[in-house]
Amino acid sequence: MSESKVPQAAGWWHDFDFGTGISIGLDVVELHAEQTQYQMLQVFEHPHLGRVLALDGIIQTTLADEFIYHEMISHVPLMGFARPPRAVLIVGGGDGGVLREVLTHPHVERAVMVEIDERVVEVAAKYLGLQGDYDDPRAELVIGDAAEWVRRAAGGAPFDVVIVDSTDPVGPGEVLFHEKFLSDLSECMSEDGVMVRQAGMPFVQRDELPSAFRDAVGAFGSAEVYSAPVPTYSCGAMAFVAGLKDGRSLREPRDERSGRHYNPDVHRGAFALPTWWRELTETG
Numbered sequence: 001m002s003e004s005k006v007p008q009a010a011g012w013w014h015d016f017d018f019g020t021g022i023s024i025g026l027d028v029v030e031l032h033a034e035q036t037q038y039q040m041l042q043v044f045e046h047p048h049l050g051r052v053l054a055l056d057g058i059i060q061t062t063l064a065d066e067f068i069y070h071e072m073i074s075h076v077p078l079m080g081f082a083r084p085p086r087a088v089l090i091v092g093g094g095d096g097g098v099l100r101e102v103l104t105h106p107h108v109e110r111a112v113m114v115e116i117d118e119r120v121v122e123v124a125a126k127y128l129g130l131q132g133d134y135d136d137p138r139a140e141l142v143i144g145d146a147a148e149w150v151r152r153a154a155g156g157a158p159f160d161v162v163i164v165d166s167t168d169p170v171g172p173g174e175v176l177f178h179e180k181f182l183s184d185l186s187e188c189m190s191e192d193g194v195m196v197r198q199a200g201m202p203f204v205q206r207d208e209l210p211s212a213f214r215d216a217v218g219a220f221g222s223a224e225v226y227s228a229p230v231p232t233y234s235c236g237a238m239a240f241v242a243g244l245k246d247g248r249s250l251r252e253p254r255d256e257r258s259g260r261h262y263n264p265d266v267h268r269g270a271f272a273l274p275t276w277w278r279e280l281t282e283t284g
């Protein structure tokens with residue numbers, strides 16, 4: 001495994017700024033750095049955030065606030081679904097947090113996670129340990145490009161909920177933002193299936209929400225937006241786009257369930273969007 005040059009001095013590390021000139025700075029100790037076949041993989045220790053996983057200089061998850069993101073990207077579609085979803089596909093999700101949350105739903109019979117980079121799975125398990133149980137009989141971990149896997153899976157047993165927990169549209173994640181991927185995804189989903197993905201922070205990634213919304217409408221017929229406050233994804237709330245094949249909204253939870261962050265009121269409130277977000281999606 002090649003030890004790669006750390007792009008910044010030990011001590012203060014700043015994450016990628018997406019060209020905005022705004023990034024988060026962390027005073028960290030680096031525990032691991034390697035250039036995998038796909039991306040630069042780093043793990044840091046931070047006094048308040050705990051372990052931090054970064055890919056290509058972008059914070060993926062931290063032990064201090066991962067529960068917010070993983071609960072909101074999982075339980076909103078799983079609890080907003082009209083019936084108890086049985087089959088779930090996770091795209092990416094290498095740290096294992098989404099798999100962990102999905103497996104807490106007793107009615108889920110099948111959870112397939114397709115992650116391109118085995119080193120993320122291995123290093124995240126070693127240093128963060130937040131992953132779901134890969135040995136759960138319902139879980140299936142596939143190491144491969146999700147765009148390829150989805151293309152081949154079309155026509156097979158359909159998925160009720162698809163959670164796209166990928167990196168941003170750079171490097172290996174870029175293909176997951178193509179319309180072709182979404183139309184292939186739709187072919188793998190049940191008639192009432194839903195797809196959810198993160199759509200960045202609208203305050204600094206102004207284009208991601210409108211394009212994710214437009215692409216979801218194009219691929220699934222209808223879409224809606226919700227939000228979650230993930231502190232280490234800097235510059236405001238994170239947007240999530242849900243593609244809805246049967247047009248039925250996710251905003252009303254089917255049943256009561258509470259996590260460390262998620263609860264029915266937070267579920268409903270996540271769909272209350274500020275006017276400027278609505279304007280972004282109306283033009284989306």
Ligand code: SAM
Pocket residue numbers: 055059060061069091092093094095114115116117120144145146147165166167168171172173174175176198
């Ligand atoms: N929660 C994080 C976020 O919101 O940015 C993402 C978590 S997870 C670490 C993102 C995963 O997507 C990475 O492990 C990366 O390897 C994976 N990934 C990127 N492109 C992929 C592809 N084409 N197929 C499957 N997995 C992919």
